[in-house]
Amino acid sequence: MAAAQPVHAGSKTPRNLFAEQAANRRTTWVLIGGFVLFLAFLGFGFDLFVFGYDAARTVRRGQTPIPVAALLATAVGGVSAFFGYRFGDRAVLASSQARPVRLDDPNARVLVNVVTEMAIASGLPMPKVYVLDEPDPNAFATGRDPEHASIAVTTGLLMAMNRDELQGVIAHEMSHIRNYDIRTMTVVAALLGAVLLLSDWARNVRLRGRSDDDDRSPISGPVAVVVFVVWLLAIILAPIVGQLLATAVSRSREYLADASGAELTRNPIGLANALRKLAAATAPTRRVARGSAHLCITDPLERAVNEREGAFADLLATHPPIQERIARLEAMAYQA
Amino acid sequence: MSLLWVVLAVLVGILVWLYNSLVWLRNQVKNAWAQIDVQLKRRHDLIPNLVEAVKGYLQHEREVLQRVTEARTRAMTASGAAQAGAAEGRLSQAVAGLMAVMERYPDLKANQNVLVLQEELVSTENRIGFARQLYNDMVARYNTRQQVFPLNLVATGLGFQPAEFFQMDAAERAVPRVDLGAR
Numbered sequence: 001m002a003a004a005q006p007v008h009a010g011s012k013t014p015r016n017l018f019a020e021q022a023a024n025r026r027t028t029w030v031l032i033g034g035f036v037l038f039l040a041f042l043g044f045g046f047d048l049f050v051f052g053y054d055a056a057r058t059v060r061r062g063q064t065p066i067p068v069a070a071l072l073a074t075a076v077g078g079v080s081a082f083f084g085y086r087f088g089d090r091a092v093l094a095s096s097q098a099r100p101v102r103l104d105d106p107n108a109r110v111l112v113n114v115v116t117e118m119a120i121a122s123g124l125p126m127p128k129v130y131v132l133d134e135p136d137p138n139a140f141a142t143g144r145d146p147e148h149a150s151i152a153v154t155t156g157l158l159m160a161m162n163r164d165e166l167q168g169v170i171a172h173e174m175s176h177i178r179n180y181d182i183r184t185m186t187v188v189a190a191l192l193g194a195v196l197l198l199s200d201w202a203r204n205v206r207l208r209g210r211s212d213d214d215d216r217s218p219i220s221g222p223v224a225v226v227v228f229v230v231w232l233l234a235i236i237l238a239p240i241v242g243q244l245l246a247t248a249v250s251r252s253r254e255y256l257a258d259a260s261g262a263e264l265t266r267n268p269i270g271l272a273n274a275l276r277k278l279a280a281a282t283a284p285t286r287r288v289a290r291g292s293a294h295l296c297i298t299d300p301l302e303r304a305v306n307e308r309e310g311a312f313a314d315l316l317a318t319h320p321p322i323q324e325r326i327a328r329l330e331a332m333a334y335q336a
Numbered sequence: 337m338s339l340l341w342v343v344l345a346v347l348v349g350i351l352v353w354l355y356n357s358l359v360w361l362r363n364q365v366k367n368a369w370a371q372i373d374v375q376l377k378r379r380h381d382l383i384p385n386l387v388e389a390v391k392g393y394l395q396h397e398r399e400v401l402q403r404v405t406e407a408r409t410r411a412m413t414a415s416g417a418a419q420a421g422a423a424e425g426r427l428s429q430a431v432a433g434l435m436a437v438m439e440r441y442p443d444l445k446a447n448q449n450v451l452v453l454q455e456e457l458v459s460t461e462n463r464i465g466f467a468r469q470l471y472n473d474m475v476a477r478y479n480t481r482q483q484v485f486p487l488n489l490v491a492t493g494l495g496f497q498p499a500e501f502f503q504m505d506a507a508e509r510a511v512p513r514v515d516l517g518a519r
Contacts (some may be wrong), residue, residue: 004407100510109452121466123364123474163458266469 008237024180027249028187035191036077042198042238043073045231084190085183089142089150092186092295098130098152111158114167115151118174121264127151127177137161137281141173141182142293149177160277164292168271171261171295181253185295188249192242199238205314254320255328262332270330279322298322354487358496361478365499368471372502375463376411376424382460383408383431388452390434393441393450400437404430421502431461466504475499 046069058065101108103126112129127143130152137157145148151173161169176182185279262268278298299319387401394401407430431451437458444450479498482491 005369106452109455113455117459117462117466120375120463121470123368123470266468 021178021180024184028180028184031184031188031245031249032081032191035195036074036081038193038234038238039073039077039198039321040070041231042234043067043070045227045234046070046073049228049231075196076198077191080190080194084187085144088186088190089144089148089182092140092142092189093130093150093152093282096132096151098132101129103129108158110163110166112162113151114170115174115241118167118264121171122174122178124149124174124178127174131155131158135159137278139169139173139297140240141176142295143177143182144186145180145183150181151177156281159184160281164265164267164270164281165274165277166186167259167265168274169297171264172257172271173261174264175257175260176253179253179256181257182295184249185246185253187248189295192246195238195242199235205209217235248312251320255325258325258329259332268329268332272326272333275322275326275329279326351486354481355494356495358380358478358481358487358491361474361481362496362499365471365478368467368474372464372467372471375460375467379427379431379457379460379464380408380412382457386434386450386457388446389447389450389453390438393444393447394437397437400430400434406430422468425497428461428464431457472501475501 047067051069088241101112103112105112108129108131111131115129116126124146127141127146127149128151130150131140132152132154134154135156137154137160139151139153139157141149142149151170153169156164170336176185258271261271265271275298296319354483359501383404387405392402404427407423407427414420414423435454438444438450438454444454481487482496482498
């Protein structure tokens with residue numbers, strides 16, 4: 001899963017947009033493949049060590065050897081990847097209780113106008129617009145491609161931002177759409193869910209299996225021990241590894257979305273000021289579930305880890321430090 | 337021998353892809369241009385409504401209103417890209433002038449109808465600006481694609497011509513940006 005390597009905070013090489021989109025599509029496929037393989041491996045270990053799967057013996061008996069658990073786990077991974085890709089946006093919007101905004105809603109006139117402006121600037125179709133009744137300012141974008149994309153903002157954001165700042169925030173979200181980050185992140189969220197589900201389940205059953213009957217495992221010798229240890233580690237570490245992958249992908253996308261958002265508005269200061277206001281807001285965004293945190297413009301959970309630079313913070317944070325993002329945007333303004 | 341065929345097939349594939357990308361960019365340029373027209377039309381439609389709504393408040397600013405109305409008429413009747421461009425430029429100036437004047441009349445802020453029209457006009461001015469920005473970005477990409485190897489050898493032969501950038505005339509560029517978004 002090398003493609004999920006985060007672009008480190010220090011690297012400033014600008015890549016062009018098409019390279020970004022292509023890289024992101026590739027990352028999505030590599031991630032999906034990696035997750036599904038990982039799930040198959042979890043399932044296959046199950047077949048070996050719990051069900052006593054032994055291909056050679058089954059064939060000798062004249063039956064077809066079917067690794068039931070491996071197939072089942074792969075199927076769960078495949079199905080959840082598909083549903084994440086196809087319906088992930090709806091799940092995220094529904095879980096945050098976002099309500100759709102009609103384009104002629106007089107109360108949302110400025111919001112709809114600003115989104116329209118950014119759609120024109122980016123040359124993309126108009127995304128669907130949603131509002132969350134929530135005092136904490138935040139925003140996110142979701143969907144599977146620019147033709148099926150949604151942008152959601154909280155009422156707190158609408159209250160706090162002036163037109164330029166709102167434009168900066170929407171430009172940032174529009175860049176996530178244009179760079180296909182929304183697809184990557186929605187699929188990652190769905191697969192992460194599947195991994196968590198299966199590893200939870202595997203851990204519970206494994207404990208029972210061992211107490212029942214310990215000598216079922218058909219393979220023996222050092223190879224079996226190594227496979228067994230790796231499998232056990234995989235099950236134990238699955239939630240952590242999955243989470244790390246998701247945050248790594250998410251963090252690397254934020255600087256890029258800031259930069260290409262500034263490219264859309266040609267006004268990096270608007271977004272910088274918006275980020276400053278977002279940083280000052282302290283209340284967590286309650287309506288955004290933990291699993292969708294990486295979709296938002298700033299971490300809705302307000303975890304302190306996002307404000308630190310360094311190797312450890314890099315591993316755990318879904319977003320780079322806001323101060324660093326502001327500094328980069330302001331540097332852009334001086335160049336212009 | 338078969339290796340030669342593979343190489344040939346790959347080369348042809350690359351050429352087809354490059355050719356298609358040029359066609360795609362040409363269409364993007366056309367679309368972006370059409371989008372500018374859509375937004376200009378929107379501005380033409382909005383202006384009479386705004387002028388009507390603020391006329392009562394701006395008794396002493398007849399000149400400003402008249403300049404906007406005239407500039408609009410000239411922009412709508414202009415023929416040819418160059419003339420239309422210049423006329424739209426003057427209209428932008430006149431609108432910015434009106435917006436600046438409106439700032440001096442606090443009474444206007446109390447009129448919901450005026451506020452709505454003002455927001456619509458601000459947004460339309462932005463849309464025109466962003467549509468032009470997209471057009472120029474697309475033109476830049478389209479022209480660059482034609483100028484780099486290997487398409488520079490065949491682009492003209494295949495009927496592709498560099499597109500023209502939209503250029504603001506000096507007068508329009510000198511107009512300061514009016515921010516009416518502050519709440």
